[in-house]
Amino acid sequence: MAEAVAEAKRCLHCKVPQCKKGCPISNDIPEWIHELSMGNMGNAMAIINNKSNLPAVCGRVCAHERQCEGNCVLGKKGKHIDIGKLERFIADFDSEMRLTQERIPAKDRGRVAVIGSGPAGLTIAGILARKGFAVEIFEMEPEPGGVLMFGIPEYRLPKDVVRNEIRKIEQLGVVFHLGVCIGQDLTVDQLFDQGFDAVFMGTGAGKPKRLDIPGCNLPGVRQAIWFLRRVSLYNAGLIGRDEVRVNEGEKVFVVGCGNTAMDAARTALRMGASEVTIVYHRTIERMSALRAEYDDAVREGVKFRWESSISRILNTDGVLDRIIINHDGKDETVMADKVILAVGSQPAARIVSTSKGIEIDEKGYVLTRDEPYGMTTRKGLFAGGDVTNRPATVVHAMQDAQRVAEGIERYVDAVRLLRNL
């Protein structure tokens, strides 16, 4: 606490705060830092809650160096304020002490169904619940959180932190239906038949892209998001070690160079792989991973092969044992036990194929309009987050979700007004 207050006291409380400008969700950073500097933890948390439902998550996984901290004026001549750490401190303190008791408004403005409980779905649910909507979330997994729970590894985002944030959203009166797959157990049409005024689709881009090369269907080739999900399930004690499919002492190659590739590479090392190499067809300057994630991966021992690609995956009696790496037009055969693919993902077609009137683009992303923001070509059905191909990170999904929440609010208010005329 003393350290946090001392750091908060360094803040200049700028009139035109560059930190806030750098934040995709325009978090009122100087205001809550000011409250923290006086030890008013409850006030600080209340200010954060106005803009974010997931501060403990953002405090850990946001790209602070590119956003708030990267813009802090103190960083120009010396050391920026540690905004991420302070946000995380306040959110964790609030969870432990259960400081904030929000007054929840009556849920009489309409019913909204939210499909998916990743960052976009949780953000929409929190905003609309605070504004008097009855919100129900439908999640296909046995536990809510989406990519926060199953995609980001424990060492970057502890699962108990996610659970705490979800508990707070539940306290706003949001109802969770777990293990319900929309498009399979229930359709969007059936949700509307149940009396929901609007439906939000925040199902993310959970269908990983494949690599079309010889040997890509061998059992030793795994998708990064499935591998990370299995490690999460294993860590939660829900599956056995053998189902993780990366074993001790194995040589692992990861294809791709985004944050998911870094997560998969570091996780493979932590699961006991003897050597992990990221293979990327471009230069280091073109990688999409955050520099901090890359630095951590290097520190942990991940190796890199730049401007290289895997052209063929070979096997002996069906067991992957070698790969051919191409660099500068030359082929090299190297020993390998597993290949993990992290070359991007796209939305699954489950909902679109079982509902009428939802138009998508040629890559399968759901098309939405600007008025009301986020509405798909199907009236009353909204979409946001990765399923629309707009955001790239947790906080960008939240930023998009804030705008869609406004769109839903305006739409439902108008529809109910017309219905009651």
Ligand code: SF4
């Ligand atoms: Fe404080 Fe830095 Fe933001 Fe200024 S830019 S208000 S010093 S955190």
